[in-house]
Amino acid sequence: MPPVAPRSGDAIFASVERVNAELFTLTYGAIVRQLLTDLEEVEEVNKQLDQMGYNIGIRLIDEFLAKSNVSRCVDFKETAEVIAKVGFKMFLGVTATVTNWDAEGTTCSLVLEDNPLVDFVELPDTCQGLYYCNVLSGVIRGALEMVSSYLNGRLGLSVDNLVSMKTEVTWIRDMLRGDDAFEMQVKLVKQVPEEYPYKDDE
């Protein structure tokens, strides 16, 4: 059977079940508020949101793969494009743009002009250090850690070159802090050889 063609973000978005956007936005807002009450420290809330996002990401990635039919990306550039165009569209209903690549092709920015998480949000003075959307960066980090890619720059797409992607995701611009868009920097920090690195002849 020939491989099934990957589906576009729009096509998947049209076919998956959706919830009311306000219910989603308000639920997320309530979670952030509760975390602020429980943890008191803004820094701790950032960490907690990131951890929650990570836990979501490691599960969500399978749904993404199952429903989008995307095949293995050949490099990190393709990975970033797929996240921006298919991943964001499928789960958030918006698309991101990928910019600011560094020379090695291991760091880039995902820019969100529109972000349904912050529809009604105004950050009070007491929460200035809060990365309100930190759950998103956690999701990306978790999801990428679960999939493997071919080691960047190596020729020959062999299974020997398969690595799992460890990333660092940081916020560069945040509309809640007065910037004109949301921008997160995704940095591929380490590619860990996965599965069977054992070789008899080494």
Place this chain on the structure above:
Amino acid sequence: MAAIYSLYIINKSGGLIFYKDYGSAGRMDTNDSLRLASLWHSMHAISQQLSPVPSCSGIELLQADTFDLHCFQSLTGTKFFVVCEPGTLHTEALLKHVYELYTDFVLKNPFYEMEMPIRCELFDISLALAVQKDRVALLGR
């Protein structure tokens, strides 16, 4: 009529996290199913290394006199495989569908722990529907 004998799901480290048999043929006890799962995991890994095809993702079909074994591995490393009557059609579509059911009813269950044996009733129910003979044929369309 072609029949599905049994269905296995193994996690990325080779542990059996789900096993179900359908009908009497090829029924196995718990020890045998665990053994088959870890054996298949290793054989799958070896096949990737031995394959003359570059970027081979492992064995997809094992054909024997009395059964066919179809395997699907997701990009996250979870393997789904069915043992079925020789010549059973539409098993790729079935495995793909089982993967979707797994993401919907197992991974989205907040009380399911990753990489652990699957005990989710909703998954069992939807799986039972999918594996019914006439349904499998529908998936192929």
